[in-house]
Amino acid sequence: MGSLSSSRAAEPSHRLKHGFVLATALSPAALLLSMQPAWAQAPAPETLATQAGPDVPADGGAPSPQPVEPLPEPAPVPRTLDELIPPAAVDDPESWATLGAPDRPGVSPETGDSQPETAGNVVEMPEAGAEFLPPPAERLQPALDAAFTDFTVAVPEPLAPDPEVEALASLAQQLIGESPELEDVRVGNTLVLGFPAAPDAFPERREFIERFRELSTLRQLDGDKDGAPQVAARARADEELLGEMLRTYGYYGGEVVRQLSGGRRARGDEGDANGSVASEPSVRYDLLPGTRYAFGSINFGPLERLSETDSKRLRAAFGIAPGDPLYADRIVDRELELRVALGETGYPFATVAEPELLIDHARQEGDLTLAVEPAGQYAFGQVVSGDPSFLSGRHLARIARFAPGDIYRQSLETDLRRAIIATGLVSSVTVTPREVAPPADGEPGEVALDVDFERAPVRTIAGAIGYGTEDGFKVEGRWEHRNLFPPEGALRLRGILGTREALASIGVRRNNFRGRDQVLTADLFASDIKTLAVDSRGFGMRATFEKVSNILFQKPVSWQLGGELLYTDERNRLARNSTIQLPRQAFLIGGVFGSLTLDESDDLLDPSSGYRATMFVAPEVSRSEGREVFYLRAQADASYYKSLGAAVLAGRVRAATIQGARFFEIAPSRRLYAGGGGSVRGYGFQGVGPVNDRGEPTGGGSLVEVSVEARIETPLLGGAVEVVPFFDAGTVSLGSTPDFRFIKYGAGLGVRYKTTFGPIRVDVATPLNPGQFDSPVVVYVSLGQAF
Incomplete structure (x- = not known):
């Protein structure tokens, strides 16, 4: 029995996918013994005496010595799956498969019963394990049968189905259905996209293609002779890109099927005259968008605490309602519109958190959370200049398009900044709202606008020289100080000397005089001008x-x-x-x-x-x-x-x-x-x-x-x-x-x-x-x- 034990320890097993075990075959007797309990596998003393041979004395005396024949050398056992595959199957698998399974020596192909060895048969191989454990003697068979009369193997009861496990399995299970009819769109020399032919299946198709053209890594290989080895590497990146793009357009249940070098949908016009696939590496993606998801609930958090009028106005500015198509790009665009609307409604210190989108595949919807903290409504107060001797706060307030007490609007703050730049007296401007009084008793608070700027060069010297068929030669010079009389009071000196014109002038100019974009000018001049029709010289003043x-x-x-x-x-x-x-x-x-x-x-x-x-x-x-x-x-x-x-x-x-x-x-x-x-x-x-x-x-x-x-x-x-x-x-x-x-x-x-x-x-x-x-x-x- 020690020989049997060591033999089983040496039997190789080959583990395959899904945990199945492939083991070498055992004979029925060996299989039976392997299922017996330990006491049944160890024979009794009297049984050992009879197993020595047929000449054992009945009184249990010493048996007569019998010659023992050596056991045959066992055949080598394959150790790997590759050893089980014959070379012929590797060299020509199709021809090898047509040969069928060879007949087992000594076994009838029709019935599986043992056949006597004949001259035409291959030498019968012993059953596995027979060389270690010979069949029992016929007179011991009744005892063995009696020992296993009451032997039973209990069959376990099947487990009750678990609904949660079945639900998880259904999510992981790939749905197999009829593929829709696809229409090919070639976007490059090595790249083809297959879209559902039905126009309603993917209405964003045109925009989708243009966007993919700009982002595809495979398309960058077009015309690159050394790009063929990179096709396979970049194909997976484009597959992930297409999946992300489908989700961007709201198709969270969509599928992208990637095929290399033609694939299952390759057509004859993509290869040679016989319809074979072209040798140039190519990739095809079949896009099955499925159902477009929609927005579910939309939660703005603290925004709900505002008055019904402001809350309704801001929700309308966001412009996304439950049931709308779930476009990720639209969330970004409308979030910006919401920020602008907050600034235009009097909330200069409002904050908007990052949007959070929760996808529910069962409902085919996405619940959006966009927490908005308004931080109170405010009205305009004073405009405070950071350099009042150059541009006073009073002057800056004069050119603003708002008055103290008006509800704060971000666009009016931006307009003031542009107006200050338009003076030409500053090189950079920052306008910062500052809380002066918080909101109280339902009334808006007050913010002051702190204006900081850097002075630009205020003196300008310019000149020109030229020639014209009408004017002849002309030289012109100009000197200007644009803030000699603050705020925005300029002095200008100008002179022209030419064949047909001579001019000298001195002028003053005040921009934004008593109001936005109002200009007051006064000039003294003397001139001598000869045009095609007039010869004139004189002097004067103009305001x-x-x-x-x-x-x-x-x-x-x-x-x-x-x-x-x-x-x-x-x-x-x-x-x-x-x-x-x-x-x-x-x-x-x-x-x-x-x-x-x-x-x-x-x-x-x-x-x-x-x-x-x-x-x-x-x-x-x-x-x-x-x-x-x-x-x-x-x-x-x-x-x-x-x-x-x-x-x-x-x-x-x-x-x-x-x-x-x-x-x-x-x-x-x-x-x-x-x-x-x-x-x-x-x-x-x-x-x-x-x-x-x-x-x-x-x-x-x-x-x-x-x-x-x-x-x-x-x-x-x-x-x-x-x-x-x-x-x-x-x-x-x-x-x-x-x-x-x-x-x-x-x-x-x-x-x-x-x-x-x-x-x-x-x-x-x-x-x-x-x-x-x-x-x-x-x-x-x-x-x-x-x-």
Whole structure:
């Protein structure tokens, strides 16, 4: 029996997946003994005597010695699974499988019964364990049978089913159903996405694809010859990415099936002519989004303690309600909107915790928790300057768009910061709300705005030098101190010296005078100017008070009021072929003026939609050679802009008149002229108008201009270049009512280069009905559109 025990210890076993054990086979007798109890496996003394051989004496005497034959050497037992697999199965598995199982020696293939050994049979192998334990003698069999008469093996009762275990098993179980019909979308040389063909199955498909194109690591390998070994490594990363994206769009039960080199859905057009898969490594992902989850409950925490009005308003600002599609991106966007709404409702110190989303797969919903701590409502108090000698708190409060006592709004705080930057006097600004009085008895608290800034350089020196076909050579210089008279009081010195112009001026300017964007200016000047039509020299003063529109704050309504006093000695320019010197005439001119502008365009320098309209009037009195003349100068401008896809159609009309005096009673510099880059292109400045018998321009008493152009986008420089064909027409009449006798036409082509501060304009124009002294081509360069 010791031999049996040691033999079992040596039997190898091979553990497979799921905990099953593969062991070597035992004969029925060995199996029976292995199931017997220990007392049954140890034979009695008399049994040992009989097992020695058939010649044992009945009285138990010493048996006669019998020769003992040596046991046969056992066959080697396989130690691993690989040893059980024959080499033929590895070399050619398909052919090996068709051979079937070989017949066991000495066993009938039909019945499994033992067969006697014949000459044609392979030598019968002994049953496993027979070499250690021979069969018992026939006369001992009844005793063995009697010993096991009452032997039974108790069969355990099956356990009662556990509902919790079954529920867990159902969650882990993969649902197998019919796959939907898929539609292929190729997003790269090595990448294909399969989407459900039904349009309602995945409505976010287009946006999903564009987003995946930007994030895919596999798509980055397109065109990379050395990228093939990396396909498999990056395929798993893209699979995880697609899963995350499905969850981002609310498909928390979605599935991504990855296939390499064609996979189970490979088509013939993806390989060679026979439909085989192409040799180039490729990856396919089948996306089965499943049911889109929805928002469940939404909890804002302390926000619920606010009044019903504020709570309802803030919930509406968040804009997500139970039942809405569960888009993760929308949570981020609406959280930002909620923060803005808190700031706009009077809660400057409110805090919003990180959102928490709890997914319930049973309900196919996500419960969102977004704890909001309002921290009390406040109203505006004082504005406190960090450098009052430079910009006082009183001045900063004047340019703010709120008054003390108004409910706090974050946008008004930001607007104040922008207004301070727009002064040009500071390089950086920080505005910090500070609690002055807490909320009490249902009334809002009070916050002061602490303004800290760094001074910018306030002195500017600028200069320019150039040459123009109309102006000749010109040198210009300017010096300015922008805060010589705080707050925002500037002094400016300006000088021009050129072929046709000389100017010297000194002026003062105060920005934000007694209100936001209101400007007060006063200038003293002396000039000597020779234009195409006028030769004038004189001096004067001019003052204006205006509410202006600028790039940062484009206003729908702006206005200007002013006055002017001017002494000038002038005459019309001589014609090029004239040798007669016209007499000069001195004029003393005084008057007031005003303008009103309505601006509903979408941009100050580069409008693409809307309109602008300006009305200007200037009653004046002129004294010359002992006579006084009263007259009214008036002008109206209107422009309209219409976007037509990749082009903007723009049109402009201008009409002007001088009422109350004949044109020759008015100083030449105050008459009406047309021509130039902002008028009728193709002609020089003041180059359009009536002329006398010697060809000298005289100016007129009325004017009409019309312009139209198309601003067409191009792909050049990323869309920054526009091509602009244009057509202009204009007329100047001697009388105060246009008679259209001197109409001039011009046309050309322009280019606009868009920059962050506005378009740079270059127009090349030609006169269509030129006069004797008009150039065949005129070029204009400026900043901003022509109108």
